[in-house]
Amino acid sequence: MKKIINDPARVVEEMLRGMERAHPDLVRLLPEHNVLVRADAPVEGKVALVSGGGSGHEPTHGGYVGPGMLDAACAGAVFTSPTPEQMLEATKAVDGGAGVFYVVKNYTGDVLNFEMAGELAQAEGIETDYVVTNDDVAVEDSTYTSGRRGIAGTIFVHKICGAAADDGRSLAEVKELAGRVNGSMRSMGMSLTSCIPPERGQPIFQIADDEMEIGMGIHGEPGTERKKIEPAGAIVDELLGRVLGDTVDFSGSEAAVMVNGLGGTPLMELYIAYARVAEVLEREGVRVFRAYVGNYMTSLEMAGFSVTLLKLDEEMKRYLQAPCRVPASRPF
Amino acid sequence: MKKIINDPARVVEEMLRGMERAHPDLVRLLPEHNVLVRADAPVEGKVALVSGGGSGHEPTHGGYVGPGMLDAACAGAVFTSPTPEQMLEATKAVDGGAGVFYVVKNYTGDVLNFEMAGELAQAEGIETDYVVTNDDVAVEDSTYTSGRRGIAGTIFVHKICGAAADDGRSLAEVKELAGRVNGSMRSMGMSLTSCIPPERGQPIFQIADDEMEIGMGIHGEPGTERKKIEPAGAIVDELLGRVLGDTVDFSGSEAAVMVNGLGGTPLMELYIAYARVAEVLEREGVRVFRAYVGNYMTSLEMAGFSVTLLKLDEEMKRYLQAPCRVPASRPF
Amino acid sequence: MDATEKTLEAVRAMAAAMEERRVELTQLDAAIGDGDHGTNMHRGFRAALERLQASPPGTPSEVLKAVSMALVSRVGGAAGPLYGTAFLRASSALSGREEPSAADVAAALEAALAGVKQRGRAEVGDKTMVDALEPAVRAARQAEGKGVAAMLRAAAEAAGEGAEATVPLTARKGRASYLGARAAGHKDPGAASTAYLLAAAARAVEGS
């Protein structure tokens, strides 16, 4: 295991400390709880957005905390849900009196824990609600999920609902919008290599030098097919074909597009993939409103990528363009 | 070789096409020349900034093209200098009448070619000047260089001089500032793995599973020492020790700090390294004005990172904070 | 011994059971899950004892609330929020009852079951802890007249049978569900831990 770490058992704490020290104008750490909150939390009168999940997906989740996106992110151990207690602390720290909204990716632990946190928060008099994202069209159930998994499309929920909350929208409105965004987006990914979780110290799965895994999950859980590596164009055609062929009708629509790197794939390759995505979408009559190419939701050093399409309406477009300032947007 | 590509011989062209299609509001491709220019180039009356070099360092160089940073980036083949002809085309495309300034990293090919391009441009009546960055303290001469190499600190020159050019500063002023920035910054890096250039198809160097290379270059050229992997803290202490111990006196100063990932290292590890960097700088009495943690200048999928310190004056601070809009800043 | 002390005794017995069964539960989970259930539960109950030590509770309800919060913050995974919910709902059901009757305890068990089912959206037959907890609650209701100790004993036995009954099942919830038919032939770890917890509680109350 080749990693720049000190102690496998302390990677999350040390990472969060690094994030706080690197971006003190944007985020603040609730030290005992592995929760990053906006430096200026709570924001009075604004619906607060909280997300979180297992670590190892950086910049997800902490990288999206800041004005215009999340108010707090709860960091679990690597690939392990954070606890309701962390979520409750996050909720209390960011509640500005207008309610707290949880953006939860569809993994059993995350869902159970956020639901329980919501119950605990309600008991303390804080109104909460939540959305469960499930944009991954690859498989219906998996190691960590019943139903479809939530993956990179979740960033669109952060961005759009973050802007909506900034815009003074109510908890109910934010929830409705989150559901609409989730219902309008579809994703699918592939990988070339397994990652190595620090505490585990070895790859999650074995894969031959000439093989790829189609439709795998962001924790290395199995996908739909293991097969020989194909050219970038053919891979894009397969992933995008599944995304376009699912239940959202993208044809003739305007869409946000994300080519998300899983961590170990050079940006060069993501742009090569995007070149093909753009070609296919043009042919299919999908107009690209905005493209996102980069590492948005990773699996440590896994090589591979996912493609996400979000069908936009006017409200989503407006919120997608609203300003935000978060560590992941690489503020120069 | 596990890569998401179509044809090893065409990776640069396809990547650039992907970049243009992903960010049409920011960049435009001079198609025959593998040059990305600002979408709105030339900007009348503004000094134009041009950089470039071998590909494989993404988001360097094309990711920094846009308002507030570069006017153009010339992309060579992977790890190979672009040609004077490309540079000349870039120069002509972005010249706004106030002269063109080249930001050149100290690699023999890059320097020779940019100098020749400058000569060709002058012959066509365009005033040019240039800076050669050489922030890497690791080795004096190397495979590709006489003198010290230019590495990740170069991004600070892009940012600060880009903002200065935006601010209406003259070619001479931009050159003076670039020299000042270059003279005030120092970097050093390490790696855990070799990258695999697509056309080569195999690693540039072999390294054992428990070894790291200290002070290597961004093309995989040898560093100062090959030794057993150490904890992140010890690695940071060594790199930062060399940076702080060089000829710029950082103590008591305000600095910009970059922890730059080489491509294959997860963001989690970069933040773990940054946590230690922040600690050491605090102890050494260096105040961090702003921290940059992420993949700024990579070597394809190489695992490893570099640390850069830039000692700031008031002018640099002002320009560092000025707005910019480039693909690498991940415009949400 | 008052009811608070009795509840504390029960919790200590549960913690001891989780320590004793740690390896066994983890092996069960390794067969059809990710092999951490025993470790998770052991860690959670150790945290519960620490928490009870740090700020001693005054009522049975407070004891259960403290256990819930400890499980919720330390168990993780699926079992953390599920057991956390179970203890939280039981705590609420007992709130205001300084000396709970057998009927109160049965109601608390019932509330716990309802919480788990609501949170986990699982039914009997899905190969989860519900397969142990639901028959336990039914048995408790039937044994209500015999006092708390006998009632818990009946519940524990029913839970044990329920856990055994998960062996042939295919999982429909939780991590085991993705294994499909491959999960058949293995006992569900969460059902097993439920049976051990109830048995420990019954023993503790009988003995005190």
Next chain:
Amino acid sequence: MDATEKTLEAVRAMAAAMEERRVELTQLDAAIGDGDHGTNMHRGFRAALERLQASPPGTPSEVLKAVSMALVSRVGGAAGPLYGTAFLRASSALSGREEPSAADVAAALEAALAGVKQRGRAEVGDKTMVDALEPAVRAARQAEGKGVAAMLRAAAEAAGEGAEATVPLTARKGRASYLGARAAGHKDPGAASTAYLLAAAARAVEGS
């Protein structure tokens, strides 16, 4: 045959020499560099022929300018801009001379050398193409009175000796410099290509 046609003949001969010497130059570079010099030069001169074909030049100066631009755009690495500079400076030196004299040609060679030294910051003894070009220029100046053909022959011979003389040297510029003492014992590829180019030019001018 006019001077433009003679110059074109010389360029064709140089291109042929680079094709013939491709493998040899690449092997020299593999020993002390990155093993691409032959490929680079061959690619560059093929591009030069194409460019001359596409838009036929009217003067010797224009021929050399076209070669320069082709080398600059296609050779890459260190040799591209260095040879590009050499041909560009030679072109400038000949500008306005439709029928250059031997003295003009010697002056063009001198300008080329100055360009290479300025661009590459190399001196004789640094184990680079300068080690071939500088003695060639000196020899050309001395043979100025004997006409262009004999002068080029003298230059080519001096270049060949200069190239041979790089064998024992340690490189101080270019990629080979990082090898330190390990570079000694190998001929510098750029010095070798300079000698081959001048020899080809001499043959072409002698033959026409």
